[in-house]
Amino acid sequence: MNKIAFIGAGNMARAIIIGLVNSGVAAQNIMVANPSEGKRLQLEQEFGVLQTSDNLKASEFANVIVLCVKPHFIEDVCSQISQAIDITGKLFISVAAGTTVAQIQAALTKESATELAPVVRVMPNTPSQLGLGMSGLYPSKEVTAEQKESADTLMTAVGKVIWLETEAKINDVIAVAGSAPAYYFLFMEAMEKHAITLGFSAEESRMLVQQTAFGSAQMVVQNSDLEISTLRGNVTSKGGTTHAAIEKFKEQGIDEMVKNSMNAAIARAEEMAK
Ligand SMILES: NC(=O)C1=CN([C@@H]2O[C@H](COP(=O)(O)OP(=O)(O)OC[C@H]3O[C@@H](n4cnc5c(N)ncnc54)[C@H](OP(=O)(O)O)[C@@H]3O)[C@@H](O)[C@H]2O)C=CC1
Numbered sequence: 001m002n003k004i005a006f007i008g009a010g011n012m013a014r015a016i017i018i019g020l021v022n023s024g025v026a027a028q029n030i031m032v033a034n035p036s037e038g039k040r041l042q043l044e045q046e047f048g049v050l051q052t053s054d055n056l057k058a059s060e061f062a063n064v065i066v067l068c069v070k071p072h073f074i075e076d077v078c079s080q081i082s083q084a085i086d087i088t089g090k091l092f093i094s095v096a097a098g099t100t101v102a103q104i105q106a107a108l109t110k111e112s113a114t115e116l117a118p119v120v121r122v123m124p125n126t127p128s129q130l131g132l133g134m135s136g137l138y139p140s141k142e143v144t145a146e147q148k149e150s151a152d153t154l155m156t157a158v159g160k161v162i163w164l165e166t167e168a169k170i171n172d173v174i175a176v177a178g179s180a181p182a183y184y185f186l187f188m189e190a191m192e193k194h195a196i197t198l199g200f201s202a203e204e205s206r207m208l209v210q211q212t213a214f215g216s217a218q219m220v221v222q223n224s225d226l227e228i229s230t231l232r233g234n235v236t237s238k239g240g241t242t243h244a245a246i247e248k249f250k251e252q253g254i255d256e257m258v259k260n261s262m263n264a265a266i267a268r269a270e271e272m273a274k
């Protein structure tokens with residue numbers, strides 16, 4: 001049975017921890033480390049996971065260490081851990097955007113050491129907290145088959161996974177899945193705002209938007225044999241109201257807008273890795 005440490009108790013750690021506990025992973029096999037106490041105490045109270053302010057204590061406890069701090073803290077956290085404890089046999093999983101395997105391994109390597117630590121980069125998303133996550137995973141070559149299985153099991157517990165052939169694909173997964181819940185939220189926010197200006201109450205607007213988004217996503221999931229464009233076509237009567245709206249989206253360059261926005265996420269991830 002793996003013992004799992006989360007370094008950082010923020011949004012992404014919380015999403016994965018909730019998903020793991022709800023999928024049946026024993027809370028006593030999870031320890032979360034975070035400098036301030038609010039978020040880790042809340043996770044302890046809500047889900048019974050172990051918690052500490054001490055990254056080293058959590059790292060000693062675990063054989064799988066999930067790095068869930070902001071990208072600019074990853075190297076410091078890794079150096080802190082590798083300088084203080086024996087990391088032999090431990091698997092490191094990093095969810096950080098724009099921090100490469102090489103950067104993580106360099107920070108995990110003591111001056112005298114030559115062996116590189118096994119690192120799996122994972123790009124998850126926050127629907128992991130509902131067991132509906134989508135993650136891309138990339139292993140360094142030091143990762144054993146058993147460790148790969150552990151990473152797969154961990155992330156499959158909170159959603160679907162794909163394994164990537166190259167590390168660069170992690171940035172593409174950020175654009176398509178990691179950052180993407182925010183795109184859908186932005187779209188829903190815009191619809192909700194306009195529903196309110198059309199005169200619906202805040203509650204009505206929220207319900208109209210969320211139920212339509214939920215139903216539409218379910219239709220995509222439950223009709224996997226149909227192209228998404230076919231589902232759209234089924235709503236779009238020739239010369240009708242949907243047609244009018246869709247034409248307006250197209251006229252305003254929706255494909256270009258989506259492409260450029262996704263590419264901006266990739267460019268930012270590449271920039272962060274420099
Ligand atoms: N949010 C998302 O949707 C996704 C995020 N990611 C990645 O997940 C990582 C975390 O992002 P997110 O959860 O959103 O960020 P948050 O800011 O919500 O969480 C980061 C946490 O790290 C803690 N922290 C800061 N310094 C240390 C330290 N030295 N040791 C231990 N913990 C520390 C912070 O604690 P405190 O608040 O006390 O300072 C905070 O709770 C990032 O690298 C991001 O790229 C990946 C995919 C999706």
Ligand SMILES: O=C(O)[C@@H]1CCC=N1
Nearest residue numbers: 096097174178179180
């Ligand atoms: O915005 C970010 O940088 C992180 C990575 C993917 C989602 N959130």
